[in-house]
Amino acid sequence: MLKVFTESDPLYASELTRLTRRGDEDLERVEPQVREIIRKVRAEGDAALRELSLRYDKREPEQLVVSDFHERARQVPEHTRAALAKAASRVRRYHEHQRDNGFRYTENGIELGQRVRPMSSVAVYAPGGKARYPSTVLMTAIPAQVAGVKRIVLVTPNPEGEVLAAAELSGVTEVVDAGGAQAVAALAYGTQSITRVDKIVGPGNLYVTCAKRLVFGVVDIDSIAGPSEILVVADDQADPRVVAADLLSQAEHDEAAYPLLITISRSQAEAVVRELQAQLATLPRREIASASLRDHGFCFVARDLDEAARVADLLAIEHLSLQVRDPDALFAKIGAAGAVFLGDYTPEAAGDYAAGPSHVLPTGGAARFSSPLGVYDFVVRTSLIRYSREAILAQQELLAELARMEGLEAHARASLYRK
Secondary structure, eight states: OOEEEETTSTHHHHHHHHHHTTTOOOHHHHHHHHHHHHHHHHHHTHHHHHHHHHHHHSOOOSOSBOTTHHHHHTTSOHHHHHHHHHHHHHHHHHHHTTOOOOEEEEETTEEEEEEEEEOSEEEEEOOOSSSOOHHHHHHHHHHHHHHTOSEEEEEESSOOHHHHHHHHHTTOOEEEEOOHHHHHHHHHHOOSSOOOOSEEESOOOHHHHHHHHHHBTTBEESOOOOOOEEEEEEOTTSOHHHHHHHHHHHHTTOTTOEEEEEESOHHHHHHHHHHHHHHHTTOTTHHHHHHHHHHHOEEEEOSSHHHHHHHHHHHTOSEEEEESSOHHHHHTTOOOOSEEEESTTOOHHHHHHTSSSOSOOOOTTGGGTOOOOOGGGGEEEEEEEEEOHHHHHHHHHHHHHHHHHTTOHHHHHHHHTOO
């Protein structure tokens, strides 16, 4: 259950500090094994991918590249396709606002600009462990499609109908039946049946995360993702039942998830704890949620909302729920957060499924320096520069002086020789 700390508790500050380091995943522990997996896939291609799938997933795919995924996608019930289509429409509409068409301008005979073009091919990873995530397919593939990416590869182990339906609705062009570090290696380096991609995005377990870090530079990646996390800030008007439900919505993801709470009264904290106990009793995934609460669940009782804002900014959380009287005023005091859910009527689950923004968010405090997945993650920018004769003549002495300041005479001459 949630561990509760008040500001007067000597452990309040130390537990907060420890939580700021939650992003320090134990990647080193699995890195030797992941390096060997990557080496094997690079050397043996499809054969290694099949062998490793059998070893780790206890199954060998019938076909690595799923040739009939469109037919299988259309076999799901119509109500399932309709729900996915509604969510896809909202996700697409939101991300269309992120399009960047580049720019050009001219000053004193110098034309400058930036061209923005989509990447040629990307892969989206959808986990296939404790649960199935067709929503992750929507939230990763649709921004890529809106960006204009022509080849979008979904990689997921043992894809089922709902996942394939989401893939079809999201513009996925290929589906690969594989998972784990071996799938990441296949996408980064290519095999006999899988052509390499330019970028790999999407959440995964510790092995997937480690593999993404190791292949970065060969391909681009979105982030080093950790366990899911939520921080609810609740004042004394917040409904303990709703607060508890939001905490459990993340706790049921994984035993390693972080359900965190900040209140401004001990009585509110105690009311939420009672609600957590009551709701856990009927939760289908209560064993997972209970482990998450036991190992990673914390409540900090702050003296006021200014302290709550300081703590929230310090934690730089993935999902931040502000269940207070004036959520906008509180949000203005908080800098770092992946996605913010404003007010009592905004469940974090809306962000997971159908609000619109991608639910692939920075975790482990990475919201300090990174952003949610978006269209901008699937484009490449190129700088444009053109000088007229008059412009270079006006600027060549400046260029030469700057070049000679760095001891680069050829740079100076490249400017001065233009007449």
